[in-house]
Every structure is written in C-alpha cells, then in structure tokens.
Amino acid sequence: MRSFNILSNYVLLLSILVGMTLSGLVGYSFYQNETLAIELDFKRDVDDKAAALERELLINLEVLYAVKGLFDSSDNVTEIEFKKLASSFLVRHQNIQALEWIPRVSDDERETFEALKRQKYPDFEFTEREFQGSMVKAAKRSEYFPVYYVEPLEGNEVAVGFDLASNPKRETIIDKSRDLDLSLATASITLVQEVSNQKGFLVFMPTYEGTPTTLVKRREKLRGFVLGVYRIGDMFETAIKYTDVQGINLKLIDNTAIKAEELYINFSPEQVQDNTQLHLTYSKPLRRFGGRQWTLVTSPTLGYIAERRSLVPFLISALGMLFVLLGACYIYAITRRSSLISIEVEDRTKALNEASLALEELSYTDSLTSIANRRRFDQQLSKEWQRAIRGNTRLSLIVIDIDNFKLFNDQYGHLAGEQCLIDVSKALSCTTSRNTDLVARYGGEEFVILLPNTNESALLADKCRMNIEKLRIPHEPSSVSEFVTISIGAISTFPTLNCDPIAFTAKADRLLYQAKELGKNRVCVEDLPISKTGDVIDFKAPQK
Numbered sequence: 026m027r028s029f030n031i032l033s034n035y036v037l038l039l040s041i042l043v044g045m046t047l048s049g050l051v052g053y054s055f056y057q058n059e060t061l062a063i064e065l066d067f068k069r070d071v072d073d074k075a076a077a078l079e080r081e082l083l084i085n086l087e088v089l090y091a092v093k094g095l096f097d098s099s100d101n102v103t104e105i106e107f108k109k110l111a112s113s114f115l116v117r118h119q120n121i122q123a124l125e126w127i128p129r130v131s132d133d134e135r136e137t138f139e140a141l142k143r144q145k146y147p148d149f150e151f152t153e154r155e156f157q158g159s160m161v162k163a164a165k166r167s168e169y170f171p172v173y174y175v176e177p178l179e180g181n182e183v184a185v186g187f188d189l190a191s192n193p194k195r196e197t198i199i200d201k202s203r204d205l206d207l208s209l210a211t212a213s214i215t216l217v218q219e220v221s222n223q224k225g226f227l228v229f230m231p232t233y234e235g236t237p238t239t240l241v242k243r244r245e246k247l248r249g250f251v252l253g254v255y256r257i258g259d260m261f262e263t264a265i266k267y268t269d270v271q272g273i274n275l276k277l278i279d280n281t282a283i284k285a286e287e288l289y290i291n292f293s294p295e296q297v298q299d300n301t302q303l304h305l306t307y308s309k310p311l312r313r314f315g316g317r318q319w320t321l322v323t324s325p326t327l328g329y330i331a332e333r334r335s336l337v338p339f340l341i342s343a344l345g346m347l348f349v350l351l352g353a354c355y356i357y358a359i360t361r362r363s364s365l366i367s368i369e370v371e372d373r374t375k376a377l378n379e380a381s382l383a384l385e386e387l388s389y390t391d392s393l394t395s396i397a398n399r400r401r402f403d404q405q406l407s408k409e410w411q412r413a414i415r416g417n418t419r420l421s422l423i424v425i426d427i428d429n430f431k432l433f434n435d436q437y438g439h440l441a442g443e444q445c446l447i448d449v450s451k452a453l454s455c456t457t458s459r460n461t462d463l464v465a466r467y468g469g470e471e472f473v474i475l476l477p478n479t480n481e482s483a484l485l486a487d488k489c490r491m492n493i494e495k496l497r498i499p500h501e502p503s504s505v506s507e508f509v510t511i512s513i514g515a516i517s518t519f520p521t522l523n524c525d526p527i528a529f530t531a532k533a534d535r536l537l538y539q540a541k542e543l544g545k546n547r548v549c550v551e552d553l554p555i556s557k558t559g560d561v562i563d564f565k566a567p568q569k
C-alpha cells in the first residue's frame with residue numbers, strides 16, 4: 026500500500042510537471058503568434074512611412090517640374106517672376122529649403138551676369154568655398170553654374186552667387202544631369218546655408234533651349250538648372266508626420282554608393298541600446314529617386330512592442346498551470362482519502378481477525394480454570410490420533426477425577442469447590458512438561474491429559490496424583506484422605522486405523538472407574554502396545 030502511494034505520488038508529480046510544461050508551451054506558442062502579428066504590424070507601419078516618404082519626394086520633384094515649366098515657357102525669366110512662382114510653392118511645401126535657378130554662365134558672360142545682379146545686390150559675385158570652408162570669389166574657369174535666383178532669400182543669402190561647378194562632386198552631377206536630361210539628386214551634403222548639423226541634398230533638373238535629343242545637343246543647348254534644396258531631416262519629418270504611428274526607430278540610408286551613407290536618424294544610439302528590439306530590424310528600400318537608392322532601416326522600440334502586447338499568452342499559461350495545480354490537488358485529495366480508507370479497512374480487518382482469533386481461543390478454553398476445554402481436547406485427540414497413525418508412534422491418555430467432590434462441595438460450598446478445581450488444574454498443568462502435552466477439563470471435576478509419543482504415561486499419572494495430594498487441600502468428609510485426592514485411569518497405545526479414539530477414551534474412563542472402585546486415590550494403567558499391523562499384543566493389570 027505504502028509503495029503504491031509513493032508510486033502514485035510520483036505519477037502525480039510527473040503529471041504536474043508535464044501539465045505545467047504544456048501550459049508553458051501553449052502560452053509560449055500564443056506569445057510567438059503575437060510576436061509574428063506585431064512583426065507584421067510593424068512592417069506595415071514602416072511600409073506606410075516609406076510610402077509617405079516616396080510620395081513626398083515625388084511631390085517635390087513635381088514642384089521642380091513646375092518651376093522648370095516657367096523657364097521652358099520663357100527665355101528671359103525675371104527674378105520677380107521666379108520669386109512669385111517659387112514662393113507660391115514654398116508656402117505649400119515647407120520642407121523645401123529653397124528653390125533656385127542656376128544658369129549656365131560661360132566665362133565671357135560672367136561679368137555681364139555679375140554686373141546685372143549687382144544692380145540689386147552691390148556685393149554680388151560668383152563665389153566658391155575655400156578649402157578652410159569660407160566663401161571666396163570664384164576662380165576663373167570656362168563655365169560657371171552660380172546660384173542666381175533663390176527663394177526664399179532669407180536664410181539662403183550665403184548661397185547666392187555660389188558656383189555649384191566649383192565643387193567636383195556637384196560638377197559631376199551637373200554633367201550627368203545635363204547629358205542624360207535627368208533630374209538627379211546629390212549625395213548628402215552640408216548646405217552652404219546650413220546653420221545646424223542637418224544634412225541636405227540638391228536635386229538638379231536641367232533646362233535646355235528647345236528639346237535636344239542627342240548628347241552633343243544637350244551639352245550645347247543647356248540653359249541651366251532648376252534646383253531644389255532640401256534638408257533631409259525636415260523633409261523626412263514632414264513626410265512621416267502624416268503617419269501617426271509612434272515608437273519606430275528610423276534610419277534613412279543612401280545605398281547608391283558602395284559605401285552606404287547615413288542620411289537621417291530619428292533616435293540616439295543610446296536609445297537603441299536600451300530601447301530597441303534589434304532582432305525585429307526591418308529594411309525597406311524606397312523607389313529610386315533622382316538616381317539615388319535610399320533605404321529605410323527600422324526597428325521597433327520597446328514601447329511599440331509593449332503597446333501591442335497583450336496579457337493573453339501569460340494568462341493562458343497561468344490559467345493552464347492553475348488548472349493543473351488544482352487538478353493535481355483534487356487528485357491528491359482523492360488519492361489520499363482512498364489510501365486513508367484503505368489503511369482504515371486494513372486496520373479494522375486486522376482487529377477483526379485478532380478478535381476472531383481471540384474468540385476462537387476462548388471457545389477452546391474453559392472459563393473457570395483457563396485451561397483447554399473438552400472441545401479443544403476432542404479436536405486435539407483426533408489430530409494426535411491421526412498423527413500417531415501416520416508416524417506409528419505411541420499416544421497416551423490420562424483421565425482424572427477428584428475423589429468425593431460432591432462431599433467437598435457439600436462441606437465447603439460451591440465457591441470453594443471451584444477454587445479447588447482451579448488449584449487442581451494448575452497443579453496438573455505444572456506436572457506436564459512437553460509443549461505437545463495437553464491438559465484439559467473434560468467436564469465437572471474430571472480432567473484429561475493427552476500425551477503424544479511417550480511411554481511414561483503411568484509414571485506421569487502417578488506424579489499427578491502425588492502433586493494433588495501435595496496441595497493438601499483439606500477434605501474432611503473424604504472417605505480416602507483428609508486432603509483432596511484424585512483417581513486416575515491411564516492408557517497408552519499405538520493408534521491404528523482399526524481403532525477408534527472414542528473407544529480409546531472410553532477405555533481410559535473405565536480404568537478411572539476401576540481406580541475408584543479399588544478405593545480411589547490411585548492410578549489404574551493399561552498399556553496396550555500395538556504391533557505395527559495394529560494387533561493388541563499385551564495388557565497389564567491395573568496397579569496403584
């Protein structure tokens with residue numbers, strides 16, 4: 026029972042572990058699904074922002090087309106006309122830092138262009154940036170691309186007159202844009218008019234006299250460029266402010282060159298360390314714009330994830346575990362209860378068995394003397410009789426009767442009579458020495474002693490007689506002695522199948538009466554040695 030309980034406890038413990046693990050796994054799988062959903066959400070949000078940025082870039086290009094239209098429609102666009110048109114766009118596109126007209130000026134025309142502009146701006150001259158960074162008069166070269174019209178002027182004064190061809194990188198773009206008749210954007214640059222550390226870029230849109238179709242014609246007919254000046258951060262923020270999703274760390278990268286260049290970043294590197302789910306980084310390449318390939322590299326912040334996380338996976342795990350624990354407690358309670366019931370049943374069965382054994386023992390015991398009763402004697406006689414037959418061994422029987430016991434009762438009363446019976450039974454029990462000997466009360470004042478496998482029954486019978494005499498229980502009215510005495514009939518034989526234990530007992534009884542008749546306080550013995558074939562071969566005469 027105990028080992029069963031230990032086993033069932035182990036099984037229960039194992040079930041709890043399995044149940045807990047399964048609950049955890051189910052919760053984890055919900056968590057994973059939620060993570061996938063958040064990832065999809067995140068990519069969709071980034072795609073929205075990328076689309077907004079692409080839209081913004083296209084709109085800005087459209088503005089340049091509109092300004093170019095002005096120059097295509099007139100050979101002589103005045104500064105006022107330019108200003109009027111450009112300012113009307115700038116009101117609606119505030120992320121454009123400036124719109125500019127960059128005429129193509131040959132060295133021969135330089136003086137004329139500078140002189141014309143000086144009418145309004147006395148200090149005007151073509152400029153370039155010195156190695157140390159300050160603006161100086163542009164060196165002589167065959168062709169200049171100065172910033173001639175600027176809108177707005179305010180904040181961009183320093184750019185006025187700046188010869189874009191003075192910078193080799195910009196010159197390359199100028200040439201390429203001219204040759205291909207394409208709007209081209211520069212890589213990120215620091216604008217001459219920039220006061221903060223924000224990066225910018227320029228978009229060149231070429232204008233020609235007429236519509237040249239060949240490279241040579243384009244080079245020949247180039248009039249200049251309509252230029253859009255953009256601060257990347259401003260444009261980026263204007264674009265994405267229409268998508269209200271927060272918590273996305275964005276980085277705009279220019280992948281056009283072999284070495285990628287970071288254009289804009291909306292977070293500090295420390296934030297990335299603490300606050301970003303880097304394993305969810307998602308890169309979204311934008312449509313090519315002005316010959317450049319920009320890519321949005323994004324990652325969600327912890328806040329973004331937290332906003333979209335639910336408690337469902339944790340609740341599922343917790344509830345699962347709770348159910349497992351409750352179930353286990355319930356099963357444990359039932360198992361414990363049933364094991365307690367089993368123990369109780371076991372205890373009661375044991376007690377019942379003990380009680381029934383005690384009862385059985387009682388049913389074989391004489392209530393007055395506490396020695397075996399006649400029932401026990403009959404059973405034992407039958408058993409020993411069979412055993413003696415099987416083993417061909419001797420079995421002896423002594424039958425004892427207290428002399429003149431009626432007179433004893435009459436003289437001393439029944440209570441004294443009963444005490445006498447107790448004393449006699451004790452003395453008889455003490456006289457026998459082997460465990461196999463049985464002393465029993467046969468009835469009334471008569472006792473029997475069954476002695477298996479002995480040839481000294483006559484001796485023992487006489488010893489019994491003497492031991493009772495030695496008790497010296499007064500028996501005044503006795504016809505034999507002044508003390509209590511007993512008469513004995515003793516018989517010994519080798520039991521066979523032809524003989525019967527009842528006849529054997531009757532014979533012993535007869536020997537007892539013989540002893541009584543001969544004067545009491547004596548032993549009458551009859552030894553019946555029986556051959557192995559079962560024949561009676563000898564008798565001895567009764568003796569005192």
Ligand SMILES: Nc1nc2c(ncn2[C@@H]2O[C@H](COP(=O)(O)OP(=O)(O)OP(=O)(O)O)[C@@H](O)[C@H]2O)c(=O)[nH]1
Binds near residue numbers: 432442
């Ligand atoms: N006190 C008491 N007396 C008992 C008990 N059993 C039997 N007796 C008495 O024992 C007496 C037996 O008397 P009898 O059978 O006439 O024999 P006796 O008086 O012993 O005479 P003999 O056998 O010839 O010596 C009866 O008076 C019974 O009442 C008992 O348990 N207690």
